[in-house]
Amino acid sequence: MKSLVLERQHELSLRDFPIEREEEHLGPRDLRIKLHTVGICGSDVHYYTHGRIGPFVVTAPMILGHEASGTVIEIGSEVATLKVGDRVCMEPGIPDPNSKATRLGMYNVDPAVRFWATPPIHGILRPTCVHPEAFTFKLPDNVGFAEAAMVEPLAVGVHAATKARIRPGDIAVVLGAGPIGLVTALSALAAGCARVYVADLATKKLEIAESLAPAIVGIDAGKQSIAERVKADTDGWGCDVVFEATGSPKAAARVFEPLAPGGCVVMIGGQPDPISYDAGAAMIREARVENIFRYAHVFPRCVAMLASGTIDVKPLITRTFSFADSVEAFDIAASAPAVDVKMQIELPQ
Structure with a gap:
């Protein structure tokens, strides 16, 4: 599927990228989600400009993006809380459910957590992804896709x-x-x-x-x-x-x-x-x-506050790009324009 790929430091391309079969396999408690809006995070830009963040080094082509919203297009056989057509946002880190950190409630510091767009895990600047039901959250009718893609940074x-x-x-x-x-x-x-x-x-x-x-x-x-x-x-x-x-x-x-x-x-x-x-x-x-390291147990709270108007993130979204202009969007983000706070990319629907 066509994806925004960080080939190596300072080199991005928008191209067809082969997603490994196990990553696209829909398990009984998984959802297939059509992506709608993806935010450009500082970490995405840092991987582009520096090729690494601390111990996480880009050694092979990697799809960027981890702040996302979309629509459920397929559900696994045991999914009970979401259905096809639901609009959702996704928590991008998937921990090992059997790790000690997860069992203690600190799943965000699980050393085995698989986090989108953190090497070697691919991100979601691509048409679809498969994600667990447990880390996917339904959006109220009054929360748009752009706001929903802000839930990830808001969670921090x-x-x-x-x-x-x-x-x-x-x-x-x-x-x-x-x-x-x-x-x-x-x-x-x-x-x-x-x-x-x-x-x-x-x-x-x-x-x-x-x-x-x-x-x-x-x-x-x-x-x-x-x-x-x-x-x-x-x-x-x-x-x-x-x-x-x-x-x-x-x-x-x-x-x-x-x-x-x-x-x-x-x-x-x-x-x-x-x-x-x-x-x-x-x-x-x-x-x-x-x-703090990322976040834990706060996505539902964030969605609820957006829905109630307790927090309004819309003024922070200062520019939106089409998926076709993703490379340009990252070049602009890398220049750190003072007039911009959050830039987002909309995928074709």
Whole structure:
């Protein structure tokens, strides 16, 4: 089937690609899904530009894409909760059901998890895929395909907010106004934060952040000290939660500066190398530090919040491309235009 294939670093092609028979086999609890919308994630772009993310290295042609929505076109003999014609979104990581991590409820950190578009597992920028019923979620009528393809990045923000243990009225700081930073800000507000500061160097992204909710306050980190601004607004106390969503060692090294005593730091952004950690700054605050890896158990919550209007991700979708223009879409995404947050690709229907 025609797919968007990362042939090797810096080389993409849209071509017929042979999918292995076992990957397309429909098991009794599987669904065959016709893809509709697929988001371009920073990890997809990173594989394109760098050929690797940490230990995951592209050594053979690989189909990209893991943020997806579509329509069920075939069901296995034991599928009970979905039917042909249902509109769905899909959680892209499939763990080993017998692993210790899965049995403990931490299936996202299962070393054997098979995650779309993470070498050597193929992604879903292709017409159809087969996926387990257990990791496929029906969409309410008022949630469109584009919003549904945002559930995957939104799940990262909701998982981060859950790890932070936000209490009503908390003040949060999000470092980074990219897609993950912005869904984290929305998730923090949905969890009960009274105010969320979003810090970045890109003026346009800060404007987008502030347009999402009156309780979101942008901070231009190139012109203003994040810690000074937050402390000035909190009588010198600081914020309750800091979310690090840049993946920048420089930003990560200063995560404790705006944090109040007893506060929490949640590390979201992936760091390719070991980073500086100010143990003294953490200690004098008795700071709690949480780390997240993707997400677990939050897709149904995300779908429910989109349906109720608690979270609106539509303003984050800034550009949509046809499947035929996928290579161009990735070239544009790799240039990191300041005016764009989330780019998506629509497949032929």
